[in-house]
Structure formats: C-alpha cells, structure tokens
Amino acid sequence: MIIKRVIRSQNRVIVEGKNLVKKHIKQGPGHEGGIFTVEAPFHASIVQVLDPVTGKPCKIGVKYLEDGTKVRVSRGIGASGSIIPRPEILKMRATPRPTVAGPKDTPNESCAGEDTRS
Incomplete structure (x- = not known):
C-alpha cells in the first residue's frame, strides 16, 4: 500500500x-x-511499517549500534529484526537549527569550567 x-x-x-x-x-x-x-x-x-526482509507489517523498536548510532529495527511476531532505514522526509527538519548564537543563548566562554558558587 x-x-x-x-x-x-x-x-x-x-x-x-x-x-x-x-x-x-x-x-x-x-x-x-x-x-x-x-x-x-x-x-x-x-x-504500520513494512519489514524490509519479510514484507509484512511489523512494530518498530529502537536499537543502538556499536558505534553509538540509534537505528530503528523491526520487532514482533514473524519480524526479522532487521534495520529499517529512515525515510528522507524524516531526516529533514522543518525549521533548521540556528548556526549563530542568539541574544538569549548562553555564550560558550562564560560556562567553561567556572565555579559560580560562593
């Protein structure tokens, strides 16, 4: 479908x-x-998402690979447990992250290892 x-x-x-x-x-x-x-x-x-190996509907689980990346895997009865790739539309952000610090952002120099307690 x-x-x-x-x-x-x-x-x-x-x-x-x-x-x-x-x-x-x-x-x-x-x-x-x-x-x-x-x-x-x-x-x-x-x-439901289709399992890429069996072609049947399956639930989605989350798994972390050895290098620390988070991936989606198929799970459930009859699922293969293979990695389900994310579609390109989900990889794009609706609003891009700002690259420049704004007026309300904390500057990096002020919080680098300082102890503010008295």
Whole structure:
C-alpha cells in the first residue's frame, strides 16, 4: 500500500485504496455532480511499517549500534529484526537549527569550567 498524502497538522494519512467513502457532490459551473468514491484520511497511529526482509507489517523498536548510532529495527511476531532505514522526509527538519548564537543563548566562554558558587 502506498501513502498518498500526509496531513501533519491533524496527524492523519491518506492511503491508496483504503478507507473508501462515497461523496455526494452537487453539480456546479465547471464540474459534473454525482456520487464519487474517494479515500478518506485516518489516524497515523493505525499505519504500520513494512519489514524490509519479510514484507509484512511489523512494530518498530529502537536499537543502538556499536558505534553509538540509534537505528530503528523491526520487532514482533514473524519480524526479522532487521534495520529499517529512515525515510528522507524524516531526516529533514522543518525549521533548521540556528548556526549563530542568539541574544538569549548562553555564550560558550562564560560556562567553561567556572565555579559560580560562593
């Protein structure tokens, strides 16, 4: 199954061929009316990730590799335990981290090894 659209503000997804509903659309200028079948969104918590080895839905677990990197692994009954790569969309940040210190940031020099207790 393919996710056609993600609605992040409502935490919902639209999956191709699932959750089909009938929509009654009134005829208007420029479009025809009638009863149409469309995919309705449903909550993102219902969607499961596919195991890359078996191709079946599985739960996701977290594991740390020897070099300290955190990875997602498949877990559950019939899961292979293999690493599930993160999609590129999840690697991007919506707002980039600031590279310059702002007016409310603590400067690095002031907190380097000083004891402020009296």
